[in-house]
Amino acid sequence: xxxxxxxxxxxxxxxxxxxxxxxxxxxxxxxxxxxxxxxxxxxxxxxxxxxxxxxxxxxxxxxxxxxxxxxxxxxxxxxxxxxxxxxxxxxxxxxxxxxxxxxxxxxxxxxxxxxxxxxxxxxxxxxxxxxxxxxxxxxxxxxxxxxxxxxxxxxxxxxxxxxxxxxxxxxxxxxxxxxxxxxxxxxxxxxxxxxxxxxxxxxxxxxxxxxxxxxxxxxxxxxxxxxxxxxxxxxxxxxxxxxxxxxxxxxxxxxxxxxxxxxxxxxxxxxxxxxxxxxxxxxxxxxxxxxxxxxxxxxxxxxxxxxxxxxxxxxxxxxxxxxxxxxxxxxxxxxxxxxxxxxxxxxxxxxxxxxxxxxxxxxxxxxxxxxxxxxxxxxxxxxxxxxxxxxxxxxxxxxxxxxxxxxxxxxxxxxxxxxxxxxxxxxxxxxxxxxxxxxxxxxxxxxxxxxxxxxxxxxxxxxxxxxxxxxxxxxxxxxxxxxxxxxxxxxxxxxxxxxxxxxxxxxxxxxxxxxxxxxxxxxxxxxxxxxxxxxxxxxxxxxxxxxxxxxxxxxxxxxxxxxxxxxxxxxxxxxxxxxxxxxxxxxxxxxxxxxxxxxxxxxxxxxxxxxxxxxxxxxxxxxxxxxxxxxxxxxxxxxx
Numbered sequence: 001x002x003x004x005x006x007x008x009x010x011x012x013x014x015x016x017x018x019x020x021x022x023x024x025x026x027x028x029x030x031x032x033x034x035x036x037x038x039x040x041x042x043x044x045x046x047x048x049x050x051x052x053x054x055x056x057x058x059x060x061x062x063x064x065x066x067x068x069x070x071x072x073x074x075x076x077x078x079x080x081x082x083x084x085x086x087x088x089x090x091x092x093x094x095x096x097x098x099x100x101x102x103x104x105x106x107x108x109x110x111x112x113x114x115x116x117x118x119x120x121x122x123x124x125x126x127x128x129x130x131x132x133x134x135x136x137x138x139x140x141x142x143x144x145x146x147x148x149x150x151x152x153x154x155x156x157x158x159x160x161x162x163x164x165x166x167x168x169x170x171x172x173x174x175x176x177x178x179x180x181x182x183x184x185x186x187x188x189x190x191x192x193x194x195x196x197x198x199x200x201x202x203x204x205x206x207x208x209x210x211x212x213x214x215x216x217x218x219x220x221x222x223x224x225x226x227x228x229x230x231x232x233x234x235x236x237x238x239x240x241x242x243x244x245x246x247x248x249x250x251x252x253x254x255x256x257x258x259x260x261x262x263x264x265x266x267x268x269x270x271x272x273x274x275x276x277x278x279x280x281x282x283x284x285x286x287x288x289x290x291x292x293x294x295x296x297x298x299x300x301x302x303x304x305x306x307x308x309x310x311x312x313x314x315x316x317x318x319x320x321x322x323x324x325x326x327x328x329x330x331x332x333x334x335x336x337x338x339x340x341x342x343x344x345x346x347x348x349x350x351x352x353x354x355x356x357x358x359x360x361x362x363x364x365x366x367x368x369x370x371x372x373x374x375x376x377x378x379x380x381x382x383x384x385x386x387x388x389x390x391x392x393x394x395x396x397x398x399x400x401x402x403x404x405x406x407x408x409x410x411x412x413x414x415x416x417x418x419x420x421x422x423x424x425x426x427x428x429x430x431x432x433x434x435x436x437x438x439x440x441x442x443x444x445x446x447x448x449x450x451x452x453x454x455x456x457x458x459x460x461x462x463x464x465x466x467x468x469x470x471x472x473x474x475x476x477x478x479x480x481x482x483x484x485x486x487x488x489x490x491x492x493x494x495x496x497x498x499x500x501x502x503x504x505x506x507x508x509x510x511x512x513x514x515x516x517x518x519x520x521x522x523x524x525x526x527x528x529x530x531x532x533x534x535x536x537x538x539x540x541x542x543x544x545x546x547x548x549x550x551x552x553x554x555x556x557x558x559x560x561x562x563x564x565x566x567x568x569x570x571x572x573x574x575x576x577x578x579x580x581x582x583x584x585x586x587x588x589x590x591x592x593x594x595x596x597x598x599x600x601x602x603x604x605x606x607x608x609x610x611x612x613x614x615x616x617x618x619x620x621x622x623x624x625x626x627x628x629x630x631x632x633x634x635x636x637x638x639x640x
Contacts, residue, residue: 013046013078014101014286016212018118020072023229029328031520032122034229035260036075038111043104043288046078073231075120079103080217081286100282106211107257108290114260116292119208122227122255123187126179128521129483129533130419132431132592135179148419148523149182149381177251181215182381183520184254188213189378190522191258193480196375197355205347206491206515212257227255261491261515306494306511309340309487319540321627322620327609329488334540341534341548344485347513349534350555353527356479357559358566379416382480383524384423418478419525421466424584428459431591435598450635451594454622457632458587466580476556476573481530483521486538491515532581549578583628586621593618 019040026033079101099105110118127133130148188210198204214224282288313330316323324331332340432455439448482489493514523529531552535545553575560573597614609617615638625633 012081014043014081014104015046015076015078016104016107017042017044017074017076018107019074020229022072026119028121030125030127032120032124034120034122036118036120038116038118039071039292041104041108041111041288041290041292043100043282043286045286073229075227075229077212077214077225077228079212100288103212104288106209110209110211110259111292115262117260117262118211119258119260120227120229120255121187121258122253123180123184123520124253126176126181126183128183128186129588130521130523131179132427132588132595134595135176147182148384149186173251177253181254184213184215184256185381186522187518187520188216188256189381190480190482190519192374193378193382193522194352194482194516194519196378197352197359197480204351205513206261208258208261208515208517210256210258213254214252214256215254224252224254226252303493303514305514306492308511309336309490309492312336313487317540320536320542320624322623324617324620325609325613329486331540332487332538337539338544338547340487341538341544342551343511344490344513344534344538345548345551345555348482348485348490348516349530349552352482353479353530354559356527357477358563376416379524382522383416383418383478416524419523419529420475421526421528421580421584422463424588425459425462425466428455428462428587428591431595432456432459435594439598447637448598451590451618451637454633454635455587455590455594458583458590458625458630461630461632462580462584462587465583469577469580476527476575478524479527479530481521481523481525481527482516482519483523483530483533484518485516485530485534489516489518491517528575528581532578532585535578536582536585545578545582549575579628583625583630586625586628589621590618593621 018036018038019042020036021039022035022037024035026035082101107118126135128148191208191210194207195209198207214227217224309332312333314333315327315330316325317331317334318324319331331337432452436452439445439452491514492511494511531549535548539545539548556573556575560571563569563571563573593614596609597611597618619638622633622635622637
């Protein structure tokens with residue numbers, strides 16, 4: 001058995017320690033989230049291998065006493081020393097002055113603009129729309145090369161200690177950990193790509209900056225540090241999880257530090273000249289210590305927060321022909337959801353997709369397009385990547401287009417590929433095969449077998465109808481999709497000058513999106529995936545969906561005309577009809593609901609409904625398909 005590979009030399013890392021005055025656990029359905037208030041930022045060079053797993057307890061390095069600036073505890077983590085620091089060290093100049101590592105600069109900048117606050121997010125679950133709400137890593141229900149972020153799979157196994165072989169986790173635990181890790185990478189890169197795309201947008205909404213990611217280091221022997229929120233005493237009120245299990249056999253749940261956002265106020269922190277860290281330099285020993293001032297002043301904000309949409313969601317709504325219950329957050333009321341979606345298109349979807357339509361456009365050669373290593377890595381975690389030999393055959397729908405159509409596939413198979421319509425059909429077929437094999441020992445359940453037969457016909461019909469009707473339009477440039485633009489994942493504001501005191505928290509007329517959060521569903525995909533989920537999960541009926549589809553089609557036509565003038569080339573972007581996408585989303589929901597019904601989530605997202613409720617949802621989805629012309633879906637799935 002191979003021994004556990006050693007970590008990189010400790011002197012190639014620095015340890016950053018944040019002294020905390022408070023830690024507040026935030027509401028989150030699947031993950032852990034905390035709000036930190038920081039009073040002091042320290043840094044030193046890592047002195048031992050143990051330092052790379054997190055500093056165990058905050059203290060003053062000179063007198064070994066507890067920090068006087070912290071009333072709660074500390075958070076410590078290692079950051080790599082950049083190459084330019086190692087170069088300056090080679091000059092053997094003890095008085096050389098260097099700039100701090102980028103993670104320290106990012107943290108200080110986030111603290112300055114966030115009133116000394118940061119957000120910590122820890123991932124425990126990996127269920128999302130793209131993997132049918134399962135925690136499956138791709139080996140149980142569908143082929144692994146179909147899953148999001150396939151190109152980064154090997155990195156996890158390189159980071160996992162060999163000693164795991166001695167005490168292997170259960171298969172369910174392993175798949176859950178694997179899916180959580182992939183989701184964390186996708187969400188982190190979703191934030192990064194969104195910030196990149198909206199960098200120059202004049203009215204851009206706020207996108208949190210990821211200032212540290214536990215699994216961001218990609219060196220072969222690097223062991224990710226656990227989240228160590230260390231309290232100074234055991235009698236504090238905070239009841240969050242403190243990961244003190246640092247032994248190498250444990251799986252390290254991924255976590256990240258993000259910048260804090262409060263759309264109700266703009267802070268200007270009062271600092272003395274001694275506290276000014278706009279131009280920080282440090283010595284070769286990496287010693288840094290900054291106590292933060294707690295006094296703040298507020299600048300007048302031209303916008304006021306609006307809480308109308310998050311607080312007025314309804315638990316049951318007449319939706320695409322049926323009364324549909326939503327046991328979790330609910331849905332936007334019928335009379336308001338069309339205005340809501342138009343606002344989301346204007347503030348989020350259009351500016352985000354424009355960047356990909358024009359900057360990451362299909363006219364650029366792929367080797368030029370992905371010459372930026374950071375961009376390629378970010379896209380790799382949210383698209384699919386095959387590292388098979390060049391020229392290897394790929395399943396139908398894997399980014400390939402019919403002859404005569406513009407393609408996005410490249411002979412360099414390490415280039416991230418976007419999810420397309422037929423890729424999802426391939427996923428459904430593999431999932432259907434996996435379900436059938438798992439049920440092969442029990443063929444007495446006629447209802448289940450009827451549903452499986454119906455889903456096979458649905459998958460075949462999706463494929464055939466897409467091939468037949470896609471002759472009338474071409475592929476659209478792939479984009480970053482959020483895929484969960486519901487009110488609970490957004491922050492809103494409105495113009496304070498045009499609102500009155502009585503309605504400032506619940507007026508919608510001047511409402512706009514102030515921030516976009518929770519990018520865990522992020523994917524590199526056909527832009528119509530974003531649109532269809534807005535049409536099906538946010539809008540309430542076909543009339544509204546058709547109007548939004550026409551609105552988006554007109555916008556793409558404007559982009560097409562603009563692109564023609566810019567590139568002096570014939571561009572044939574066409575959105576096409578909505579029906580194939582409505583059917584795709586219905587079939588996707590049927591597969592997801594059936595996996596819940598069969599308890600096939602692999603430890604993933606638990607259903608919030610009873611078995612009867614799930615059967616009711618399945619029945620309504622198949623009736624919607626009947627209404628759209630698929631008579632073979634007219635089967636009985638409810639009655640025993």
